[in-house]
């Protein structure tokens with residue numbers, strides 16, 4: 001009998017999968033679809049530890065995350081820095097929804113080629129009061145001239161398409177991940 005080995009084994013057995021979700025440049029609709037799991041969230045909750053998410057008050061992305069669902073495209077410098085940190089600290093990265101997978105709605109500005117007209121339209125042309133460009137540091141992160149899907153910046157382990165993906169599909173993916181399996185979507189997606 002080896003008490004140290006036994007303790008390590010027990011700790012490993014007790015450890016729940018550490019799961020994160022995050023949004024980059026998107027509309028949060030993919031997370032709304034996640035919320036549509038309703039009572040199935042209660043079923044999943046005891047099987048995992050939600051360590052980082054827009055619905056969790058954790059400020060810094062933690063180390064040693066088992067799986068992360070990332071909504072939205074890479075649209076600004078904050079997104080760019082964060083997705084690199086997430087990739088470094090996450091074993092299994094899911095590109096969550098069409099904006100993450102292709103750029104989708106967030107990338108509709110790409111034909112403009114540069115970000116400046118977006119800022120001008122939003123903060124000058126459409127302003128009712130005090131039109132001015134945001135200039136205070138840290139308030140509005142600088143936009144990238146081209147919006148990028150997540151896999152254009154970091155390697156992705158699974159693409160979960162949909163705008164948004166259905167709650168059933170999200171449930172399947174999370175259920176597989178918390179059981180330590182790689183979700184196989186080949187019979188789950190329909191493009192008809």
Ligand code: SF4
Pocket residue numbers: 025026027028029030071072097098099100104105106162163164165
């Ligand atoms: Fe919103 Fe659709 Fe993009 Fe999800 S994929 S963030 S629902 S626009």
